Amino acid sequence: MEYKQGTVKIHTTNYQDAFIAVADDCPAEKGEIPPVKGEKKSVASLAFELVSKNPYRFTSDDVLFQVYAERQELTADELETARQLFFSKGQPCFRASPLTKRYGWGVHSDAAGRIALYGRETPEYEAFLCSGRVKVVKAMKSKR
Template sequence: MKTHSTNYFNTLIMTATDTKVVKGTVPPSKHNKTVAERQYELIVSAPYQYTSDDIIFQVYAERKDLMPDEYPLARTVFFSRGQACLRASPLTKTYGYGVHSNSEGKVALYGMETEEYQKFVKDGNTKKVKAMKSSK
């Protein structure tokens, strides 16, 4: 079975050009956690601990109420199809965050207003990709 991946390496996913915020903004808390809220909590609680694949699958597993013993098979099936990467995340499209992937593919969030974000933008060794636009 073919495996697809959403991981990037030494890459900054820049905020969407049509984002309506001017700085990284914490997604609002809802009764049922949104994708943005779940992704934000996972990445902020453990910067550079998880890959994009880890984050995207974990959010999927939580939303589907999967039990941890179901994860290995579910993850194999989940990544047997292409999945939207963090370029399509509400964090990069709506909430003003860039996602940096290090050389191991592990991710961290940086608000678009931060010095760190600007350093990655100017760094010639960091590949840059834009987040998906919210509108067509």
Template sequence: MERVDYVDTFIAVAEDCPATTGTPPPVKDDAPSVAARTYRLISAHPYEFTSGDVIFTVFADRHAIPDEDRVNARLEFYARSQPCLRSSQLGKRYGWGIHADARGHLALYAVDGPEYADFVSGRRFSDSGEPLTLTEAMRSSRA
């Protein structure tokens, strides 16, 4: 696992997130932002990809890395430190919490949804029955 992967964790929206509902990031001029690409990948494939998969896939797609070169490119990519999904605009700006299950696979939950409320209240548990680790997306501004 890459150092960016989470297991049995819920990343809540940042304390200073302006969104009161989960909103898909806008796509401008046929060049989706990192947030839009991340949203599209996770929302279209809930609990299919890990954080490491998502972060690298978004990078590789943005840089048009051919499929046959991605194994080596991924090794090079993760040879350096990379930001985790706590720094994603999904939780900082667009109102999406991110759940990583026991395998580290991800799904999105809108800040105004009942599932989100269950995660942040501690009513959701891991597959083993243990409490999930609860963390927040990074703030956009200093406290």
């Protein structure tokens, strides 16, 4: 999706009233916390930490940019310009996230586009798949 802000096209990764189910080839039988290796946290571990501690507080765009900003060590003064530049080109959404492809997490987006994680072993995960109240999309497979 995209929209215009001034003369710059702004792309978004946000979904509304949708559920991203784990990929068909996801090896995790249940939601797993991504491991932290070394000094710098991975994209998966940063996103997991942010969303799991703040369910339905942030949109997908918020999470993806915050992870990017942290990994790039951006200052507060750089954030606004960096966010516009970041979303001036399309970014992969949570369908391409390691959380949905490798670690067994489904991502629910509410009517406002705010997200929360649900392990594939949970009753809530199953309820999203079967309810018919939200659009269900699958995460992308790791292998073709």
